[in-house]
Amino acid sequence: MYKLGADLDTEVEPGTNLLISGPPLTGKRSLALDILAEGTRSEDGAIIVTTKDGADRILKDFGKRVEYEKHPVSVIDCVTKQQGVGEVRDDERIRYTSSPVDMTGIGIKLSEVLQEFYQERGLEQNRIVLHSLSTLLMYADLQTVFRFLHVFTGRIQSVGGLGLFVIDAEAHDDRTMNTIKQLFDGIITTHEDAAPDIRLADH
Numbered sequence: 001m002y003k004l005g006a007d008l009d010t011e012v013e014p015g016t017n018l019l020i021s022g023p024p025l026t027g028k029r030s031l032a033l034d035i036l037a038e039g040t041r042s043e044d045g046a047i048i049v050t051t052k053d054g055a056d057r058i059l060k061d062f063g064k065r066v067e068y069e070k071h072p073v074s075v076i077d078c079v080t081k082q083q084g085v086g087e088v089r090d091d092e093r094i095r096y097t098s099s100p101v102d103m104t105g106i107g108i109k110l111s112e113v114l115q116e117f118y119q120e121r122g123l124e125q126n127r128i129v130l131h132s133l134s135t136l137l138m139y140a141d142l143q144t145v146f147r148f149l150h151v152f153t154g155r156i157q158s159v160g161g162l163g164l165f166v167i168d169a170e171a172h173d174d175r176t177m178n179t180i181k182q183l184f185d186g187i188i189t190t191h192e193d194a195a196p197d198i199r200l201a202d203h
Helices: 028-040 055-064 104-119 133-139 142-158 174-180
Strands: 016-022 045-050 072-077 095-096 126-131 160-166 186-189 197-200
Touching: 016 142, 016 174, 028 045, 028 055, 028 126, 028 197, 045 055, 055 072, 072 104, 072 142, 104 126, 104 142, 133 142, 133 160, 133 186, 142 160, 142 174, 174 197
Parallel strands: 016 160, 016 186, 045 072, 045 126, 072 095, 126 160
Antiparallel strands: 186 197
16 A cells, blocks of 8 residues: 555555646645655655656755665656756766657656566565656647546556656636546645545445
8 A cells, every 4th residue: 555645544445546736826736746755764665757847856856855865766857858968868867858748758768667677676665756747738638648647647557556647727727627637546636725536436
């Protein structure tokens, strides 16, 4: 089981994918990183797919929560190459894709890291954050993002991982939100003036 931490006094089954949804500035990314850090403290693998901030910034933020240096923590950075900040190469901790549009590349890098964590390192529990779906939806149509997510959530399910996907609820129309929600086992909603709440789908 995966504990979600102090804010959400809940455990979820391996293979669960959760959508973290809420208005801007309600701490969605922060909550996702908190849930990730909760796992790092107990030696879960942690994978952060970032389509908004470079890996350095994400790791700096993550480092405020937990000392991750000796732990299995990987970042798939979909931003830095697109910004053209010179030559960047994959290393043990960070993998780069060309841009957030390169969903095939993102999927391949995720599969590589999951294989390394799950099969080669024998990590039974792995937590994966994707921040943010709203960026993907800015660059690609709903059908493309839906297909990508269908495969991505399926991969997480197949290795018994925990998937956390952040979306800005106010950036998308109801049709988009309803379509995306179908792929998830539950939704964590963040609020401006209240603690986040979680609603799990009835299986």
